[in-house]
Amino acid sequence: MTTDNNQTKTDGSEKIIAEVKHQRELREKTYRERALKLFPHVCAKCSREFTGKKLRELTVHHRDHDHDNNPPDGSNWELLCIYCHDNEHSRNLDAQWYGPEGPGVDQGPSLTHNPFASLGALLKNKK
Numbered sequence: 001m002t003t004d005n006n007q008t009k010t011d012g013s014e015k016i017i018a019e020v021k022h023q024r025e026l027r028e029k030t031y032r033e034r035a036l037k038l039f040p041h042v043c044a045k046c047s048r049e050f051t052g053k054k055l056r057e058l059t060v061h062h063r064d065h066d067h068d069n070n071p072p073d074g075s076n077w078e079l080l081c082i083y084c085h086d087n088e089h090s091r092n093l094d095a096q097w098y099g100p101e102g103p104g105v106d107q108g109p110s111l112t113h114n115p116f117a118s119l120g121a122l123l124k125n126k127k
């Protein structure tokens with residue numbers, strides 16, 4: 001028999017963190033299993049099929065990035081392989097970085113700042 005009750009931990013915060021992590025893992029496992037039942041085991045991006053042990057590489061992506069938004073019809077889920085999932089998130093990080101227009105809109109800071117504005121002011125001063 002093991003008695004680890006008298007193990008005095010700091011303040012129990014470690015336990016709480018572990019518990020939160022456990023809850024999250026549990027929830028992720030649940031919605032992953034639900035998503036795997038709903039969708040074919042194919043990556044939505046690269047169309048690779050995942051079977052057997054490979055299935056571990058297929059993950060659930062949340063379209064709106066809200067992991068708490070898990071509608072039963074799976075409308076917020078997308079099955080992505082770990083590689084495409086990674087891409088998806090780095091792309092969204094980029095989008096955040098670039099703003100809602102995205103990197104496709106060629107509008108650097110040099111365009112918003114008009115170099116001729118100061119030139120015009122200079123010319124006006126000369127007149």
Ligand SMILES: [Zn+2]
Binds near residue numbers: 045046048082
């Ligand atoms: Zn993929």
Ligand SMILES: [Zn+2]
Binds near residue numbers: 061088089
């Ligand atoms: Zn995701």
